[in-house]
Amino acid sequence: xxxxxxxxPNFSEGQNKEVVEALANAVMQTDxxxxxxxxxxxxxxxxxxxxxxxxxxxxxxxxxxxxxAFSLIDMTRHKGEHPRMGALDVCPxxxxxxxxxxxxxxxxxxxxxxxxxxxNVPVYLYGHAAVNDARFKLPDIRTxxxxxxxxxxxxxxxxxxxxxxxxxxSWGATATGSRTFLIAFNxxxxxxxxxAHRIALNLRTQGRGKDQPGRLQQVQGIGWWLExxxxxxxxxxxxxxxxxxxxVAYEECLKDAKEVNVGVCGSQVVGIIPLKAILSAAEYYxxxxxxxxxxxxxxxxxxxxxxxxxxxxxxNPKDRIIEYMxxxxxxxxxxxxxxxxxxxxxxxxRTPTPGGGSASAAIGAMGAALCTMVGWMTYGNKKFMALDGxxxxxxxxxxxxxxxxIPLVDADADAFNAFMSAMxxxxxxxEDKEKRDIALLSTTKxxxxxxxxxxxxANKCWEPMKELAVHGNVQCISDLQVxxxxxxxxxxxxxxxxxxxxxxxxxxAFKTKAKxxxxxxxxxxxxxxxxxLKIIDDRVNKG
Numbered sequence: 001x002x003x004x005x006x007x008x009p010n011f012s013e014g015q016n017k018e019v020v021e022a023l024a025n026a027v028m029q030t031d032x033x034x035x036x037x038x039x040x041x042x043x044x045x046x047x048x049x050x051x052x053x054x055x056x057x058x059x060x061x062x063x064x065x066x067x068x069a070f071s072l073i074d075m076t077r078h079k080g081e082h083p084r085m086g087a088l089d090v091c092p093x094x095x096x097x098x099x100x101x102x103x104x105x106x107x108x109x110x111x112x113x114x115x116x117x118x119x120n121v122p123v124y125l126y127g128h129a130a131v132n133d134a135r136f137k138l139p140d141i142r143t144x145x146x147x148x149x150x151x152x153x154x155x156x157x158x159x160x161x162x163x164x165x166x167x168x169x170s171w172g173a174t175a176t177g178s179r180t181f182l183i184a185f186n187x188x189x190x191x192x193x194x195x196a197h198r199i200a201l202n203l204r205t206q207g208r209g210k211d212q213p214g215r216l217q218q219v220q221g222i223g224w225w226l227e228x229x230x231x232x233x234x235x236x237x238x239x240x241x242x243x244x245x246x247x248v249a250y251e252e253c254l255k256d257a258k259e260v261n262v263g264v265c266g267s268q269v270v271g272i273i274p275l276k277a278i279l280s281a282a283e284y285y286x287x288x289x290x291x292x293x294x295x296x297x298x299x300x301x302x303x304x305x306x307x308x309x310x311x312x313x314x315x316n317p318k319d320r321i322i323e324y325m326x327x328x329x330x331x332x333x334x335x336x337x338x339x340x341x342x343x344x345x346x347x348x349x350r351t352p353t354p355g356g357g358s359a360s361a362a363i364g365a366m367g368a369a370l371c372t373m374v375g376w377m378t379y380g381n382k383k384f385m386a387l388d389g390x391x392x393x394x395x396x397x398x399x400x401x402x403x404x405x406i407p408l409v410d411a412d413a414d415a416f417n418a419f420m421s422a423m424x425x426x427x428x429x430x431e432d433k434e435k436r437d438i439a440l441l442s443t444t445k446x447x448x449x450x451x452x453x454x455x456x457x458a459n460k461c462w463e464p465m466k467e468l469a470v471h472g473n474v475q476c477i478s479d480l481q482v483x484x485x486x487x488x489x490x491x492x493x494x495x496x497x498x499x500x501x502x503x504x505x506x507x508x509a510f511k512t513k514a515k516x517x518x519x520x521x522x523x524x525x526x527x528x529x530x531x532x533l534k535i536i537d538d539r540v541n542k543g
Contacts, residue, residue, distance in 0.1 A: 004097040005104060006322065007051055007058040008182075008271060010089045011069055012078050012172075014040040014047045019072045023049065026064040032057030036325045037272050043227045045080025046089070048184065050272045052096060052326060055103055059111045062091050063118070066174075070119050075146055075172045081224040082235075083139070085146045086172035088115075090138060092127065093178045096322065104178035105129040112176045116163030119171070122153060123162040127177030131161060138175055139206075139220055146172045183238040183277055184270035185246050187253040188231055188311055189223075191262030196232035197223025199256040203234070203249065216252060218243040229312055231265065241274075247281040250307055266308020269315065275323040278303045292379075292392050294399050334410045352420075357412030357451050360493025361405050364458040367486025368402035370479045371465055378473040387471050394464040394471075404457045405490070412450045412497070419443040419504075440504070447501045448514050451494035455521040458490045462528030469535040477536055484532040491525035494518070 013019045020040050027049065028035050037050040051061055066088050073087035091111065093104040108129040116123045130136045134157070144152055150167040152158045159165050160173065189196040201207060204221030207214035214221070218240035226233050236249050250267055257264045282299035285291070285306045293299055300317050309315035318324050335343060335354055343362070347354050372395060378384045379391035422439035426432045465487075469480055498518040505511040 002097065003054050003099045003103070004052050004326065005055050005058045005099050005107060006094040006096045006181075006272070007049075007053075007062050007091065007107075008094065009049050009062055009065055009091040011047050011049070011065070011073065012045065012075060012080065012084045012087050012089055013069075013073050014045045014080065015042050020047050022068050022072060023047070023065050026068045027051050027061040030057065030061040030064050033061035034326070036322065037319065039270050041080075041082070041270070043080070043225065044082035045078060046082045046084065048271045050322075052322075055093075055099065055107050058093065059107050059114075062111050063114055066091075066115055066119065070121075070171065074170045076169050078146070081226075083142055083145055083222070084172075085142050085144075085149060086121075086174045087170070088174045089142075089172075090126075091174060091176040092182070093176075094181055095178075096326070101128050101178055101180075108176045108178050112162045112174075115174065115176075116160070121163050121168050121171045122149075122160035122165065122173040124173065124175045125161040125177055126175045127179040129177040135161075138177075141175050149173055180240060181274050181277070183236075183241050183246060183273050185236045185238055185249060186226075186233040186268040186270065186312075187236070187250055188226075188229070188233055188265040188267060188308070189253075189257060189262055190265050191232055191257075191260070193223055193225040193232045195223070195260055195262050196225075196234045198260065199223065199253055200234045200236075202256050203252050204236070216244045216249060219249065226312075233268070241277050241280070245280050245284075246273075246277055246307060247284045247303075266311025268312040269309060269320060272320060272322045272325070275300075275321050278317075278321060281307060294396060335413060336406055336409050353413040353416050354409065355413070355416065356493050357416070357454070357497040358409045360451065360490045360497065361408035361412060361454045363486050363493065364454055364490025365402050365405035365409070367458070367483045367490060368398050368405060368461055370483035370486065371461060371468060372398040372402055374468055374472045374476040374480050374483070377476050378468075378471070381473065384471075384473060390467070390471055394468050397464050398461055398468075401457050401461050405454065408450060408454050408457070412454070415443065415446040415450045419447050437506075441506055444501060444504045445507070445510060448498050448505065448510075451497035452514065452518060452521070455491045455494035455498075455518060455525070458487045458494070459521055459524050459528065461487055462524070462532065465528070465532045466535060469532050469539070474539070477540065481533060481536055484529045488525045488529035491522055495522045 011023055024035060024038050027033050033051050033053040035051045040047040053061060069087045075087050093107040095101055095104050105128050108125060112123040112125060124135060124141050125131055126135050126138050126141055135141055149172055153165045153167055200221035200223045202214060203216045204214040205217055205219050220237040222235050224233055224235055234253055238244055254264050278300050281303040285302055286293055293302060304310060304315050335358060347359055375391050375395035375398060379388055422443045425436040425439055427436050472480060495518050498514060502511055502515060
């Protein structure tokens with residue numbers, strides 16, 4: 001699996017389009033880097049860039065941008081609403097896929113070391129890359145901003161982690177580090193800058209000082225005036241969205257704005273955000289307003305609407321949610337990205353994958369989908385209005401099973417391919433044989449675990465299906481019957497795939513448990529399908 005790191009350099013230039021374009025070009029011309037977003041702010045005089053790549057590639061991309069910034073940005077002339085201390089003010093590295101926080105800290109150290117050595121500028125480490133607690137939080141490092149650097153750099157406690165303890169007027173200083181996703185989230189206030197700042201002081205973790213902390217945790221905040229939109233903003237950095245999410249910050253702003261009699265007109269996200277943050281907001285409003293929404297795209301739309309994320313500029317999920325922005329590349333070669341025609345022809349080709357395991361998962365997903373459809377064809381139907389509450393309970397587990405089975409189509413093929421690769425490992429020396437045996441054991445377990453997961457997931461459908469068979473739209477009875485047989489077939493397919501791999505298993509305890517579990521899963525599927533079909537037959541016969 002490819003390692004993906006997000007890099008989010010903030011440069012102190014948001015007004016000169018030529019400089020912003022030159023910085024963007026620097027990263028776009030770096031091999032292995034993909035620029036996702038450029039978010040310039042004229043009032044803040046700051047541009048937030050977001051790009052992704054492998055750990056080594058993002059370090060090179062950030063360095064290429066820094067070289068351009070060094071020649072084009074002059075901090076002696078900089079003015080803007082956003083706190084800053086350098087031409088490249090901050091450059092965080094964020095884990096996205098198959099990368100640890102420690103690896104991102106290594107990126108920060110490599111970048112900081114090379115930046116300081118090449119440009120001879122002071123660099124501080126913050127976040128999870130910080131060498132001491134006093135530098136963990138970026139605002140602590142940035143205290144006094146650019147103007148305080150000449151004196152600050154002379155203090156022992158503020159000696160840079162890399163580079164000279166000397167003031168470089170045109171550059172200032174740079175902070176680099178590693179962190180979790182930080183969400184730059186601004187709430188629009190139809191009032192003054194002072195009113196917005198008053199709200200920020202009430203809510204940010206720091207509050208007004210040690211004796212007057214704010215209400216929200218892991219939140220930085222400030223009030224400023226957004227000239228291009230002719231309104232004020234409460235500007236938040238949500239440093240841990242799992243602790244304080246966008247919707248919590250937004251709703252708290254609404255409360256305080258009401259108290260000072262000012263209006264709130266939506267919000268704005270600066271840069272890229274993770275899908276989880278949007279879905280968290282959607283789930284809050286679904287629960288609060290007693291809505292019934294399962295489709296991810298509808299949840300995303302709901303969150304955008306409730307938070308007013310398009311109030312300053314259009315919020316396009318494909319351009320702002322990182323998972324959507326990188327999924328085209330990550331899913332380009334997957335079986336589930338193929339058309340149905342191509343998928344079937346791939347099964348029928350002269351290749352071992354996709355095979356029975358992938359087909360079983362696909363059949364199971366279609367079975368769960370048919371059952372989900374029956375639920376939807378009942379819910380919201382005036383004729384079955386009394387059953388809306390029941391359908392709200394029955395549809396979600398079927399919908400979840402459908403979505404959980406889809407990725408198992410590729411997982412089964414991947415497990416088989418990994419086993420075949422292990423079979424081809426050399427076995428000339430004892431060391432080679434040991435490595436090969438370990439690889440074979442691991443890949444055999446995976447080849448058993450995937451179809452087992454298919455069976456377990458498909459079997460989660462039987463209980464809601466039984467109730468659906470009793471209450472579901474009678475016009476869709478045949479769809480439910482096909483769904484039941486499809487799910488039973490999926491478990492049969494999983495059973496055969498487990499059984500064919502068991503002889504290769506050298507872990508006797510694992511082998512015994514797998515055999516017992518798949519036997520039980522098959523019986524559960526047979527009993528479940530029989531029960532659903534009998535309920536339907538009895539219902540039809542009663543006419």
